[in-house]
Amino acid sequence: MKQQLFEIQSNEQIAKSVYRMQLGGDTTGILPGQFVNIRVQGQFLRRPISVCNITDGILTIIYKVVGVGTEAMSHLPIGTQLDVLTVLGNGYDLSKAGDAPLLVGGGVGVPPMYMLARQLREAGKKVRVILGFNTKDEVFYEEEFRALGCDVTVTTVDGSHGVKGFVTNALDGQQSYYYTCGPLPMIKALIQAAGTHGEVSMEERMGCGFGACMGCTIQTTKGPKRVCKEGPVFAASELLL
Amino acid sequence: MNRLEIILSGKALSNPIIPASGTYGFGDEFAELYDINCLGGISFKGTTREARYGNPLPRIAECGNYGMINAVGLQNPGVEHVIAHELPRLKSHYNGAIIANVSGFSIEEYVETCAMLDKEPIDILEVNISCPNVHNGGMAFGTSPEAAAEVTAAVKAVTTKPVYMKLSPNVTDIVAIAKACEAAGADGLCLINTVLGMRIDIRRRKPVIANRYGGYSGSGIFPLALRMVNQVARATSLPIIGCGGVSSAEDVIEMMMAGATAVEIGAANLTNPMVAKEIVDRLPALMEELKIEKLTDIIGIVNHE
Numbered sequence: 001m002k003q004q005l006f007e008i009q010s011n012e013q014i015a016k017s018v019y020r021m022q023l024g025g026d027t028t029g030i031l032p033g034q035f036v037n038i039r040v041q042g043q044f045l046r047r048p049i050s051v052c053n054i055t056d057g058i059l060t061i062i063y064k065v066v067g068v069g070t071e072a073m074s075h076l077p078i079g080t081q082l083d084v085l086t087v088l089g090n091g092y093d094l095s096k097a098g099d100a101p102l103l104v105g106g107g108v109g110v111p112p113m114y115m116l117a118r119q120l121r122e123a124g125k126k127v128r129v130i131l132g133f134n135t136k137d138e139v140f141y142e143e144e145f146r147a148l149g150c151d152v153t154v155t156t157v158d159g160s161h162g163v164k165g166f167v168t169n170a171l172d173g174q175q176s177y178y179y180t181c182g183p184l185p186m187i188k189a190l191i192q193a194a195g196t197h198g199e200v201s202m203e204e205r206m207g208c209g210f211g212a213c214m215g216c217t218i219q220t221t222k223g224p225k226r227v228c229k230e231g232p233v234f235a236a237s238e239l240l241l
Numbered sequence: 242m243n244r245l246e247i248i249l250s251g252k253a254l255s256n257p258i259i260p261a262s263g264t265y266g267f268g269d270e271f272a273e274l275y276d277i278n279c280l281g282g283i284s285f286k287g288t289t290r291e292a293r294y295g296n297p298l299p300r301i302a303e304c305g306n307y308g309m310i311n312a313v314g315l316q317n318p319g320v321e322h323v324i325a326h327e328l329p330r331l332k333s334h335y336n337g338a339i340i341a342n343v344s345g346f347s348i349e350e351y352v353e354t355c356a357m358l359d360k361e362p363i364d365i366l367e368v369n370i371s372c373p374n375v376h377n378g379g380m381a382f383g384t385s386p387e388a389a390a391e392v393t394a395a396v397k398a399v400t401t402k403p404v405y406m407k408l409s410p411n412v413t414d415i416v417a418i419a420k421a422c423e424a425a426g427a428d429g430l431c432l433i434n435t436v437l438g439m440r441i442d443i444r445r446r447k448p449v450i451a452n453r454y455g456g457y458s459g460s461g462i463f464p465l466a467l468r469m470v471n472q473v474a475r476a477t478s479l480p481i482i483g484c485g486g487v488s489s490a491e492d493v494i495e496m497m498m499a500g501a502t503a504v505e506i507g508a509a510n511l512t513n514p515m516v517a518k519e520i521v522d523r524l525p526a527l528m529e530e531l532k533i534e535k536l537t538d539i540i541g542i543v544n545h546e
Contacts, residue, residue, distance in 0.1 A: 001270060001514070003274060003514065003515060039512070043305065044303060044304055044306060044459055044508075045301070045303050045512060046512060068305075069303070085514070205301050205302075208264075208270075208512070208514070210270050211270045212270050212271070212511060212514075213313065214263075214286075214313045214316040215300055216298070217295065217313075218298070219294060229270075
C-alpha cells in the first residue's frame, strides 16, 4: 500500500452515469486488477475504484455515480488534489492466461479489463473481450479495446447495441483461460457456462480497503478472505457463490 | 525526560497513543507505511477462544462526514492461532506495549482465552464486554453491573496481567458498570466501544447492514465518549484508556484532560492510515503551544477543584 497525492487532469462523462478520471501522480507498483481508495471531501470512508490503466504517471479510473460519494467525485474540477491509497489488492495472475485468454467485463466491471488486455496484448496473446451492458447508452470503451488489437464483442440486454442478451450469449468455448469482473449474477452465469478455469474480481462494501477492518471478508473454499487484501481477484474455483 | 511518557499499571508507554482493537489488525498493513514503534501501544484485533468468520455482508455503512457503522462481529482466527502466529510476528518487530483484546460468549470462554494469554508476551488484557455486534455475548456482559463484575472477577482469578475492562456506551449508567468492575478487581478501564446505530438504504428500503444494526464510530461520537470518560474518571480511581472518535492530537489532549491516562485511536485509522503516527508527531508542538510540560500533568485536570 502507498498513500499518495494525485492531481485531477481530466474528469469527463463517457456513458450514462459513467465518468473517466485521469489522475497525475506516482503510479509505480500498480498492477492490473488492483484498485485505489480515494478520499472524497464530506465522506468518512474512502471510495474504492478499480484501476483502468496506468501510463507514465497517469492513473485512469472509470467510475459510475451510484451515491453521494461518487456524485461528489463527478463534480471535482481539474487541478483538484486527491489523497489516494494505491497498490491495493492482489491483481490478476497473467501467467495463467494461456495463448487465447477471454476477458469478460460487465458494466463498471469493464475498466479493470483494460489494463489487463493491454498487458496481455503486449505479451503477444490473442485476446478476446466480451463487454456486457444493459443498453446502448451505457456502452463505453468498445473502440479502446479494439485499438489494443482485441477481438471485441459487446452485448446489451435490450439488444440496442451489439449482440442481444447477456455476456454468456457471446461465449464460444475457445478460451484458454478467463478473467472477469462484473455484477454477481453475471459472474455466477459465467462460471456456470464457462467453468472455473479462470479468475474473478469481486466487489464488496469496504471499510478501510487495505486489510485492517475485516469489513469485506468473504467465505471461500480456502477459508475467510478479505476482498480488499487477499482479493479482489479470486480463482473462480475457490468462490462460494 | 520523555514528556510524552505515561504509565499504565506499572508499564511505561513512550506516549499515550494506542490504535484501538479492530481498526489495526496486528499492525501489518500500517507497518508498510511507517515504523509502528512510534506508538505507545497496540491493542490487537479482538480475539475469541474459537475462530470466527463474523456477520454476513454487508457489514460496513458510511455515515457521512462523521463516521461509519461496522457489524464485523469479531472475525478472528481464534486465540490459539493468534498465540502461534500473529503475536510472535507482532512481537518480532514491535517493542511497545501490547494490549490483548479478548471477547467471549460465556464466562468460561473469557476465562479460557485470558488464561491462555497469561503466559504470552502481552502487557495488558483488555476484556471486551461491549461488542454490539454479537448475540448472546459481548455487550450482554457489559450492560449490567453484576455481569460485568462477574467477568472481571473470573478473569482476574486466572491471570497475572493487568485487566482492563472495555465498556459499552449502550447503557443507562456507565458509572455503575465502571464501579462494579473496580469493586471486582479490575486494574483499569477502557471506554467507549462503538455506539449501536443504524442506516437505511432509502432506495432499496432496507437496512444497509445485513445484521440490521452495527457499531457507530468516528469523530461523531467523540463528545459522547469524552463525557463518559469524564464521568467515570470522577467516580472511580482506576486508570482509563479513553477511546471514541479521537482523530487529532487536540482530541488526545481533551481526552486526557477529561481523565484518560492513554488514548486509543479507532475508526480514524481506517480512513487515514497515517493518523496515529501523525498524532504522535504533532503532540510535542501542541504541548508547547498549550504550555504542557509533560502529559501526565494534564490527566483529569478538569476534575481538580
